Each structure stands twice: as structure tokens, then as C-alpha cells.
Amino acid sequence: MATLPFRDINVHASTSHYAFTSPSSPSAQTLVIDRPSGDVRLNDGALLGGKRVSSIAGILGMIKLRLDRYIIVITKAQPMGRLKGHMIYKVIATEFLPLRERPLHDQDEDVYLALLKNFIKSGPMYFSYSFDITNKFQQQAQLDLSQPLWKRADDRFFWNRFVQSDLIDFRSSGSRHQPGQQPGVDPYILPVMFGMLEIVNTTIKTTPLTLALITRRSRHRAGTRYFSRGIDDDGNVSNFNETEQIVVLNDSLNGMGGFAGGGGMQNGKVGGSGGKEAQILSYVQTRGSVPVYWAEVNTLHYTPKLQIRGVEPAVKAASLHFAEQIRLYGDQILVNLVKHKGREQRVKEAYEQMVRLLVSSPAIGGTQRDQRSDEKFHTMEPHSPSGESDRLHYVYFDFHNETKGLQWQRTQLLLDKLHDALDKQGYFRGVDMPASFEGRLEVRNQQTSVVRTNCMDCLDRTNVVQSMLARLALNRQLTDLGVLSRGETFTSDNDFELLFRKIWADNADVVSKSYSGTGALKTDFTRTGQRTKAGALQDLQNSITRYAKNNFTDGPKQDSFDLFLGAYLPNTSSHMVFADRRPLLIQSIPYILAFSIFFVFVGTFSRRLPDAAVLPLRIFIIFWVLVGAWCFRFIMGNGMLYVNWPKLNPRPWATEGYHEAISNVRKDEVIGQFVARHERGLSASRYTNAEEGKKRIE
Template identity: 55%
Template sequence: MAPVNPYRDINITVSASHYAFASPSSPNAPVLVIDRPSGDMRLTESPVLGGTRMGSVAGLLGVIRLRLDKYIIIITKAMLVGRIRGHAVFKVQTAEFLPLQERQLHDPDEDTYLSLLRAHLRTGPMYFSYTFDLTNSFQRQSSADASLPLWQQVCHCLSLPELLANPWAGGGANPRPSSRGIQADERFFWNRYIQSDMIDLRGSSPAMDPFILPVFFGFLSITTTALKSTPLSFILITRKSRHRAGTRYFTRGVDESGNVANFNETEQIVIIGDSTRGLGGYDQNSIASGGKASIQQIKVFSYVQTRGSVPVYWAEVNNLHYTPQLQVRGADSAMNPARKHFDDQVRLYGDNYLVNLVNQKGREYRVKAAYENIVKLLVSSPVESKEGSEEIPERSRRIEPTKGANTLDQLHYVYFDFHHECRGMRWHRAQLLLEQLGDGLYDQQYFHSVEGKSVSSDIRSYQKSVVRTNCMDCLDRTNVVQGMLALWALNRQMIDAGVLEKGENAASFNSFEVIFRNGGSEFVIQGLLETWADNADVVSRAYSGTGALKTDFTRTGVRTKAGAIADLSNSITRYFRNNFSDGPRQDAYDLFLGIYFPPATAMSSLLFIDRRPIVIQSIPYVLCGAIFLELAAFVLPRTTDGGLLSMRIFVLFWFVVALWAANFVMKHGKLYVSWPRLNTLGFSVQGYNEDLSRAKKDLIIGKWVGRGGNARERGLSTGGSGRLIHLEEGKKRIE
């Protein structure tokens, strides 16, 4: 049975009573009609009369309900970025909103919701394919039921234990879907929430399948090159989980459902035997038809790594200081969420090698200790071992289970002191981590399939475990280590494939290593650096708001002073964005992913209005004014008969005002942080109230604080909870 793929082209007809969506390439297929203004959906076989044709779109991203109206989100422009096994892959470039109602007046809250969503779609890298499941790794796809519609293949893959128990369940003519389909892995189906209305309609109308288009959020790069005259395609995909997604300081640790912040799955794919160039890729159908591709075998290699926040309850509370306040709860409180998290990870990936890169000194030590405590609580009869040196008592630490009595005994904790070992820009010493992982790297293997003899794949090996890497943010140090492990896996794959001889290294071939580290073609390397360096930047921007640090090492293999200066610039930019602009970014995540539901009320709640006391709002303006007057006193020309004494008094006065205003802002920093306004964070409420209480005791303006304004937490919704808790224990997803 041929699979049902999403429509490549959809024509839109609009009238005062409905929107109609039909594919001109499937004229006999039912038409999707969405009534206005109710938003009711239906499929109809008969022609839809009336209306004006708006044009053709690349797909329907979904439907979202805001406070006053529902909106259909359409993909108006998509860019072809390459082909994977002959399947075209696209990046969403522009999207538009089709309202169901014609509003005559603008509502402030509704307009802000739309602005947040547009910003999210404009800046969030999203990819899709009409014929290829990008949300699943090659290994999971080997067990998918290819006869199912594309969006359902996201959900029907065997878990790793099931796959290894019956390795021929996938890859044959009749692969068996998982009996545990209800526990579907939908982590990377980014638009799953806004497609829920369409998926609900599909329950009664299977003809809805071609309108459902799964999109993933993250990074994708496809490069065709050659290694030792062997043509190959190098593909890198990073998929960001839609569970507990958000920004750097507003989503940390684990939630009650076992989801961790900044969880990403990165898959490195190498396809050997692909002789095409540019945006090409071999066409799997040509293998069956005896085409040129069938003359040689097509070898597919895949290697998967993951990253994710330390799975305990912890947070860093913004207060305008460069180093936020760190709060960590005891490991006992996170036992159940951590168990859920690792149960899922073991089911999906097998053994987990938990590489922890946080610093063992200073403020980060508490996070390290909490991680180690939670691992010791989860595994059976844990055995610890550590290695020290004359300079430092603990260079590395391992925690291993001894019984193997339960699922979580497949956890292997490996601590590596990245700061100590790689200090002084000696980041090549991260290679020492390979020794710490030992036989675990060899035993995990990788996914390897061969195609060319028949339509079905001949699967030679499965990846049996995964390295889960984390630092504090799961960004910069994690990127360095993941790039190193990826190159190590690539060398092993190429040796096993016969492309390299034993003892050879891909890094020895300059033309290929430049492609591996920087991206480009085998002929000219110029322009933007891509692949692993760009992957690091994309993951970092989604979480921290800036490109990654330390990417000069990923690109060139050495740490440079220019890279250190670039890192300083990124660090300063991160400080300002994390404190003054991450609130709206977090709101956009929560709105798009369905973590926050706008209340359907007739009256505007003015949710986004600044409710701080006027005097609190005015202090930054006073600071800016004082600095301006100080500069003006030194820059502007003076009259010859002007009194020197009066000028000095003027300068001194505004200097004192500037010092007082700057001190007030830094001392009461939580009053000036851009907090999320949709889902109130418990620690933000508490921090705001504490700083507001201190501001009321200020000798100069204390008596005016609280007058003429609402003293509630900045951005707290009218129906929000004012509970004062010490940590955010996670926002529950409701779908």
C-alpha cells in the first residue's frame, strides 16, 4: 500500500463564510472547509461554491485559538535545502495568519499574541519534507510502518529494546508497528499542538491525512562531498524537543512529567555511493527500477547523540547581576520526574552514558552534586570511582550500577572536569574524555544499512546506546564534546566501510575536515561556516538568544584569541538579552506549543501592560537622563564668562544622581528583568515581591513606591497565581 503523503500544493479559496483548501494535483480528493467565524472543520466531496482564490501555499502549519479568534497558519514560502535519499527537504521561510473573523477594532492583547507568534515563526528554524519523516532518526525509521500517513509514522516506531529483540521487524516489506503506539514519541513534532484540530478531524475522516504536515524545529544541513575519492553525502540534523522548551534562565532542569529543558537530539548521517551534487540525493525508487543507482550499494551510516539539562529541580534567577542566583533543590524531590525521564531515554536509546561537564568548583558544584545524587538514587548498588592528580583531587568520576536489576541500571555516569582539563585554551584535551568513556563507545556501535539489492534495507547494525552530554546550559562545552564524539564516530564508520585504512583519520584529509567543521563544497570553501559550528549556533540561539561560544575550536580545531574576543561579545549580548528580552521569547514558546491558553473573554485584560509603580518604571530613564547631561557638560561648548563653580556643581549633581539610579537598579534588579507574562514563574513572583519590599524602604523614593500603580509582579496575568515558591517545578502540558 502506497503511503499517504502531505499535499505539496494547496490552493486557498476565501469567502465571507469559509476558507476552502484543495490540492490541484489531487482534483478528486475531498476539500477541507473551515467555516467562518466558528472555525468548524469538515471535508466535502462536492465542489465548494463561492469565494475568491487567494493563491497556493506550501502547506498548513496548523490552527491556533487566541483570545478573540482562531487563526489558520499557512506556509507561504518554503526553501529547498537539499535531498535525503531522493526526498526533498524544505525550510519554512514565511508564514501568514488567516483570521476567521474580520475585526474592526484592534485589541491590545490579541495584537501582542500575534506579534509573539510571528516573531517565533520568523526566527525559529523549522524544516519539513512531504515524503520523508524528519522527526525520527534513521534507526527509528527502520521500524516505522511505511504504509501509514507521514504524520503517523512519527508515532509508530519500535522502541530500542523491541527493535533489538526482533531486528527484522523493521526494514522489510511488512514492518510491524509498535504495540506501544499509544506511547508515541512525538517530542519533535513541533507543530503538534496547533495541528490538534486537524488530527481530531482525522479520527472520523481519514482523507484528512494529506493536510497534516509534521514540522521539526532545529538545524539541518546537507552537504555532498568526497573522502579519498569516495562520493558521499554528509547530513547533520538536530531536533529540539517541544516538551519543556524555552529560554535559558526561564526553563531549567526537569518538570513533573520527566521532560528536561533544552533537550536536543543530534543525528549525524553519512551516505556513501551518492554520485549526485548540489541539492541532489539518490532516489530510492531508482534502486527498485534497476536505475544507475542499483549498480552500486548505497551505504547509510547514522550516529545519534543527545543533550539535556540536569534532571533535578534547579533554577537560576535573573537579578541583573552577571551571575544569577542559583537555586537547587534536593535530589530526593526530583526522584519521580528523573525516573520518568531516564525510563524514556533508556526505552528510546538503550544504555545512556551521562557525560557531565559542569564545573566542580564554585556555584556549579551544587548542580554537579545534585546530578550525582540522583543517579546514585536511581541505579542499583552504585559503585563510584574517581581519578585525581597533583593539581586537582578529582579530574573525573564514574558512577556505575552493579546489579543490572532494573531498567535504570543502564545509566552510566561520567564526570569530566572540562574547565580544568581544557583551561588555557587547550581544548584539544577534551579528547581525554574518550578514555573515560572507554569500551562504552565501541559497544554502542551505530546504525548501518545497505540498500541497492532490493527495495528493503539490509540493516547491518543498530546503535545500542547514546551519549547524553550536558553542561550548565547544554550549549558551549556540550558543543565541543559532541563535535569531538561525532568525528570519532565518523572515523570508525569510514574505516568499517573501507573508505579509510586502519590508522587513518578523516581529519588528515584537509578538504574533508574543512567540510566537516565548516561546511561548503569540496571545491570552494567560503561564506558562512556551517555544519557542526552552525549547528552549535542554532541550538544556542534558540535557548540563549546568541550564537554559541567556543565555535572557533569546532571550526578550526584550535582555540584562537579572535574566537575568545567573539565569545566575549556573545557573552555580553547574552547578558542583555537574557535579562531584558527573554520574557517575550518564553511567552512565544508557551503560546505556540500550547503551554499557555489565552482566556476567551469579551473584555481585554491588558495582560501585557506594565503594572509596576510609576516611580519604579522611571528610574532607568532618570539614569539615562543623568548620563546624557554628564556627557553634554563635557562635550557642548561653554561660554567664556560662565561660572566654573556652577558647572562643577552641575556635573557633580548629575554624577551623584546617575550613581544613585544605577545602584538602585542593580540593587533591585528583579524589578527590571523582562519576566514571562503568560505563565508566571514562582521564583519570579517571589523575587519581585522581595525587591519591591526593599524598594519601599528606600530613603529617597520609598514613600512613593506603590502609589499610583499596581504592585503585583510584572507581567502577572489577571487570573495568574501568586503562589510564592522557591523553584519552578515545571509547567504541565495540556493537550
């Protein structure tokens, strides 16, 4: 029987160690983490002398910062609903347990801790004690259910894999005093998923069912909108998400409850199913950034500078990416939604060039035109499926041009184009095996391909198309189950239709917020089926908020991603990592701008005495208007000096652009002579951590 994570853990603290025990499993070994070394060991029986601190929901992991190690424990978890009888929880609150008593505060250490705490607080993380939420159902049906839960987890979506590495390493090889494998630590390793999860018990045409939507965000190349684009050398693309829409018939409504619930597995036939076998149907889609080397460089202008940094050099990386995608999902239906004109045209052409290089014998499917668009569709298919890369099927659809003027019904053109491929790909269907105590599924049908959708951000346009594909799949599933008659759609059930729209709009907002900082655009169409003026105004507000966040707050947010996921390893020798080393004069210009606005405001609206001279006041106002105008022009003309860049892993284009901007400032007629040639250690200190940032946990 599989070893499952403990539902209830007590923490005992002393000056020499932290001890973790499960009161519901008194015979289990105690996990001990020594202070201040951080050494992990197992103890038979409870340790005496420790003071019980609290009860926790689980151990998120351990992380080493500049001066100390910290154990991150989950102190509060919210039940989100049951899926096939298993309760799913959301991480609500965590606590950091330091291994050392630190009498003095270190500025860098405090910033590291603040970054991690804000990241965990804002990131939607989910877990289950008895159900693997990191794997889609089709994959779960093929796994060895006797393995511990953490070993079955999909490495891409095992979000706390890095911070669990101390426990995992101890599990695999032990320590100097406890050599060999240590299976006793398995119940303390809790895999956590980052993304979106919503479970609803509902009915459609009097048929009860459970509708769930799970979006799993990959931990590889994770980050924020403008600081994480394209592909890396290992084949990981930015903003990769797997979205699984799940329908469960005859689901269990009873089963395991809170942290102190029973430890046994229960399958979908237990409780509330009336003796009928539980049926699970799922449909999977993916999204991910265009797999070439490209970037968008923030300059404080609304539209960043686009850089295509290489297509042919990225062929090896793209080949690795699609080889993994084909292995995991089957044939890849690549739906590209970027514009075919303007600045996005270069991204479209780079993607198509990459597909041509990957597909052995591309047969251009031709370009279809109509009166609305110069290029509506563009497809590429191989002549004959002779190799792995020939399982790529590229379809281009100019989403913006086709739907302009609120003509959203024209997205049906894309669905018509994909009809045959969608019909062929199918969906997953499984039922509970009658005698399976572990809840193993008997596979009746499998999904043989996946639609990989992208736009520039893989957010707004992608969300709309994915919800439409999910609608098609759900109608097909309900028809095959006999819940709907042939030719009927679930739009005939108004309540279910509204529920479906709400879930997909919620998914769009969650995915968008974690990447861009705001909810998604165009969700009025997802929620109501119509594009409205109110929705357009909401999109305008979100766009303005995105501009502010992407330029001024996403740098620290990217640092928090890199820190939690192990893309940056703090070094005890690195000090003042977060210090601002720009010349003081450059730092002061925004403050001078603020003062000038204040003085103009005061001079304009202050009451004057009747006999006061007017001319000096006018000169005063004109002077500060000119000063403010110059400051604003300087800031916008040298925007790269004022973007809040990531400091832990400086981006190459940021480093290049920064030095170019500093060089231009030195030539400025007004302040160039006052900018020091050696900018407060910039050349030596600011980017020494760039090399540290390249460190990865292999």
C-alpha cells in the same frame, strides 16, 4: 501505500469559509474551515464561490488567541537538499489567515500575533513531503511505513503538534456533522521539525557520499536559557536535543522535486546510484539539562542566583525521563561537564545525588586525580544490571579545569575514558531492501546506547564534546565501509576535514541561538581545531550579547514558545496581560538615569561663554552625577524589578523574587514612602494568568 502530505495546495477564501485543495490531486477531498466558527470539515469536490487567494507550501496549523482563530500557512519554503532521494525544505515565510474580520485592534491580540510571527520567523523549522525527518533512521526502520507521515512522527519533535491539534482531532473523531475517522484530512497535516539540518553531497578520497547532520529540538519544556532549566514533573528536561550524524553511500541524486512533484515514494537506488544499493549509517547523541529541580534567577548581575529547588522530590520525574531515554536509545552514558568547584559545584553534586538515588547499587568507580585537577573523572556504575535504572552509566569530566590555558588536546582524556563504552555501543547501519517500493531499510547493525552530554546550558562545552564523539564515530564508519584503511582518519582529506568542522560549528551556533540568543562559544576550536585569541574575543562579544538578551528580551521570547507550543492558552476574559503594573516611580528610574547621563554629557561638553560663571555649571553636573549614581545603584540593587520576565507563565522564583524586591523598596529611605502599597493591581491582576499558564493540552 502511505498517505503523504500534498506538495501543492491552493487556498480559496470567501466570507463564509477557507477551502484548501490540491490541483495535482483533483479527486481528493477539499478541506474546509468555516468562518468564523473554525469548524473543520471535508467536502467532496471543490466549493463554488470562493476566491483563490494563493498557492501555499503547506498548513503549519491553527491557533486560537484572545479574540480570534488564525490559520497559519507556509507561503515560502527553501529546498535544503536531498536525503535518500527525498527533498527537505526549510520554512521561510508564513501568513496568518484570520477567521474573523476585526475592524478594531486589540492590544493583547496584536502582541500575541507579533510574538508568534517573530517566533516562526526566527525559528529554524524544516519539513519534507515524503520523508520523516522527526525520527532517526534506526527508529524509521521499525515503523509501519503504511501509516500517514504525521502518525509516524516522533511526538517530541513534531514541533507544530499543538497548532495541528484541530486537524488531528478532526481526523481521529470527526465532527458533529461528519462523525468518525476522517482519513481525507491526512494529506493536509504536515509535521514540522525545529532545529538544525544540513545536507552536503561531497567526496572523501574519491568516494562520493552524502553527509548530513540533523539536530531535533524537543517541544516539551522548550524555552530560553534562564527561564527553562532542569526537569518538569512529567520527566521532560530543558534544552533536550537529539543530534543524528548521517552518511549515505550511493544516494539518489534525482527524485521528487518542488511542491508540484510526483507523489510516489522513491528509494535510495533511484538515479545516480549506478545500480548499487544505498547504504545509510547514522550515529545519535543527545543533550539535556541536569534532571533535577533547579533554576538560575536573573537579577541583572552577570552571574544569576543559582537555586537547587529539590533533588529527592525530583526522583519520580527523573525516573520517568530516563525510562523514556532507555526505551528510545538503550543504555545511557551520562557525561557531565560542569565545574566541580564554585557555583557550578552544587549542580554537579545534585546530578550525582540523583544518579545515586536512581541506580540501585551504585559502585563508585573511584576518583582519578592528577597534578592539574583535584577531580578529573568521577564515575558511577551499578554492581549488576538488575533493573532499568541500572542502565545509567555516569561519567564526570571537569572540562573547564582540564582545558584551561588553551590545552584543548586534554579532551582526549575523556575520549580515552569512554573508549570501551563507545566501542560497545556501535552505530546504525542499514541498506535499501531490493524490492521495497517504500524505501524500507534492511538493518545490518544497531546503536545500542547513547551518550547524553550536559554542561550548565548544554551548549558550549557540550558542542565541543559532541563534535569529538561524532568524529570518532565517523572515522569508525568509514573504516568499516573500506573508505579508510585501518588506522587512518579522514583528517588526511583536508577538504572533508574542513567540511566536517563547518557542519558541526554551524550546528553549535543554531542550537545555541535558539536557547541563549547568540551563537555558541568555543566554535573556533570546532571550526579550526585550535583555541585562538580571536575566538576568545568573539566569545566575549557573545557573552555580553547573551547577558543583554537573557535579561531584557528573553521574557517575550519565552512567551512566544509557550504560546506556540500550547503551554499557555489565551483566555477571552484576560485583558491587559502584557501591561506593566509596576509602580510608576519604579518604572521611571531607568529614564531618570538616562536623563542624568544626558545632562552630565551636555554640561561637560557644551561650550561656555568667556564670562560665564563656572560654579553653577559644576553644581549642575555634580547633582546629575549623584542622581545617576543613585539610580544605577537602585537598579542593580533591585534587579529583579527590571528583568523582562515572561508574562504568560510567570516563573515561581520570579514571582517570589519580585515580591521580595518590592518589600525591600518599601523600606528604602529615599523612595520607600512614595511606593504605593497596592501596586496598580499587581496582587490581583498580574498573576491571575499564572493559573491560566498551567493549562496544558493533555
